[in-house]
Amino acid sequence: MNDKDPTTVAADAVLAGLSDIRDSLESFYKDLHQHPELGFQERRTAGHVAQALNEWGYEVTEGIAGTGVVGVLHNGEGPTVLLRADMDALPVREQTELSYASTDTGTDADGVEHPVMHACGHDVHVTCLLGTARLMAAGTDAWRGTLVVLFQPNEENGSGARAMVDDGLARRIPRPDVALGQHVLPVPAGTLLTRAGVMMAxxxxxxxxxxxxxxxxxxxxxxxxxxxxxxxxxxxxxxxxxxxxxxxxxxxxxxxxxxxxxxxxxxxxxxxxxxxxxxxxxxxxxxxxxxxxxxxxxxxxxxxxxxxxxxxxxxxFSVTENDEEATGRVAAAFAAYFGEDRALTTGPVPASEDFGELPAGLGCPSTYWGLGGTDPDAYWKAERAGTVHQDIPGNHSPRFAPVLQPTLDTGVRALVTASLAWLAPRPRTTEG
Ligand SMILES: [Zn+2]
Ligand SMILES: [Zn+2]
Missing domain, CATH: 3.30.70.360 (Alpha-Beta Plaits)
Structure with missing residues (x-):
């Protein structure tokens, strides 16, 4: 680890506050997990998000494409970074047996009622982005520029990101220099997976x-x-x-x-x-x-x-294609902050994402990475037994249950570190 890396120095300063907010983030996550909402119906989730962002001093716009929310935090001259989380859940009956499992139901666009569950982990994404928004607002001494946090509806049907773009997103926020996002995946919690080029199908x-x-x-x-x-x-x-x-x-x-x-x-x-x-x-x-x-x-x-x-x-859904330069910058920041054993790379993932519609609509490069969410001991045990596919529930499974920690901590640390790869103050160089 290079102690002089400016991103790591800034990340340590911003993330010093993480231990103070960990309990409240975990409570927020459990509540969100218990109350999932189907696509374009994320009213309760969006309401909590908007209220929190307002408290922390963000300029908040609600109701973009129905339930989309953006918060903008200006902090002097510097680059603009957009961070995105999706908010929607799935029509799945939860079978995790967690104390905070969902028993809620939701009504789909055809009027049919279903049990609903955060079976894709979008509750992890929302919680990590809120934690990041809070720490970045409290830690403005450590960075310069503009932070845009975006909470998107309806990723699962592939139309939420496009709907926000079509609802005038570009007019409502400053143009980002980069758009960043993450997805929790059934790999060991504590690890991060980056990839330059085509990431998802x-x-x-x-x-x-x-x-x-x-x-x-x-x-x-x-x-x-x-x-x-x-x-x-x-x-x-x-x-x-x-x-x-x-x-x-x-x-x-x-x-x-x-x-x-x-x-x-x-x-x-x-x-x-x-x-x-x-x-x-x-x-x-x-x-x-x-x-x-x-x-x-x-x-x-x-x-x-x-x-x-x-x-x-x-x-x-179009392919999710990660910009080479932006991915290299994030991967280097992860390697410096987390160490090479936790900052890993991945091959293309056959799942799909509509995240790419945001940078396409806003005209900026982007990168999207994977966040481990599986209990590492359970994962490595299954790996040794050759039973990962049977024993480790993946996204959309009724048994998909990311472990609280280190998943949430790592998700917050990753978003903060990646943002600071643009927003941390850099020593002046003679080159442009
Ligand atoms: Zn999904
Ligand atoms: Zn998802």
């Missing part, structure tokens, strides 16, 4: 409706059976990645839902599948999407369907 979710001709199950010759048509399509879709994409290029096609019919002796009129595609390159993405469409249309023609299938886009 593009994701496309589609609904396909096949139109057949219903009738009596005993007289299939008088019908056009959409169940057989959908079944043939599902199998054929599994040839896209295996037969049309190079083995050197990662891609996933998953049919996650199939719906048709109401009884054993009735051939239905239509069938529906919902599928998800993950890719890391635009060329592969276009190729897989075109192949899916071609196979669906082709299977309908093969079956003799007299109506065209319908395609509906359910969600779209």
């Amino acid at each position: 593009a994701s496309d979710s589609l609904r396909v409706t096949f139109h057949g001709r219903g009738g009596h199950g005993s007289m299939p010759e008088r019908t056009l059976d959409p169940v057989v048509l959908a079944a043939a399509t599902v199998l054929r879709l599994q040839t896209v990645v295996s037969r049309e994409i190079s083995a050197a290029t990662p891609a996933v096609v998953t049919v996650g839902a199939i719906h048709a019919g109401s009884g054993p002796n009735i051939i239905p009129d239509s069938a529906e599948i919902q599928l998800n595609i993950r890719t890391f390159e635009q060329e592969t993405r276009s190729r897989v999407l075109a192949a899916v469409r071609r196979i669906v249309v082709g299977e309908c023609a093969t079956a003799g369907a007299d109506r065209e299938p319908e395609f509906e886009t359910l969600s779209e």
Whole structure:
């Protein structure tokens, strides 16, 4: 560790206050975990966030894209750094058995009630960003510039970041020099994972409706059976990645839902599948999407369907691509502050994120990193047994339960350190 590194010096000064706020951050986290809210409904969460930011002297704008909140803290001449947390939860029934597990329900956009859970850990993101906002406001002697903290709705359906941009985000905040964000992942708590270049996959979710001709199950010759048509399509879709994409290029096609019919002796009129595609390159993405469409249309023609299938886009996420220079700066700051054994790098992650819509909409570089959330002892035990996939619940699992510490401490320390890689005062140099 280099004691003279200006980022580390500033981080030590700002983070000296962390031990005083740890208890209140943990209580805030438990309360938030117990009261998750679905996308675009994060009113309670946003209310708590806005109130706290106001208390700490931020200029606060609420109601961006409904429930989005930004706080701006001006602290003299210097760069502008944007930090982002997403706030939404998932329609999942929690099975963690934590004392602070959620028993709340929420109503989705179609009016259907679901149990809700912070199964993706966005409560970790909100808590860590609030802790950071508080420490940076208390520690203004240690840095110069402008800090923008952004709390985003509806990441899970991929439209919250875009909605904030479309609601005039760029007019409401100073233009950032960099946008930074983090996601809790099922890797040992205390570790951080950075990556330059493509970090997370593009994701496309589609609904396909096949139109057949219903009738009596005993007289299939008088019908056009959409169940057989959908079944043939599902199998054929599994040839896209295996037969049309190079083995050197990662891609996933998953049919996650199939719906048709109401009884054993009735051939239905239509069938529906919902599928998800993950890719890391635009060329592969276009190729897989075109192949899916071609196979669906082709299977309908093969079956003799007299109506065209319908395609509906359910969600779209672009790849999350980390700027090389910004990532290098964050990675160096992490290595200096946390040490090389905790500041790690990662390969591309097949999950997806809409974080990239913010820097794209604001015209600034960005980087996004992974934050370990799994009990390290449990993780290394499973690693030794070769059972990480079975024993360590991942994001979206009803058993996903990040350990409070060192997850929250590390998340706060990471956001503070990364911000200060821009905002810490630097000795003057002769170079530009
Ligand atoms: Zn998620
Ligand atoms: Zn998430």
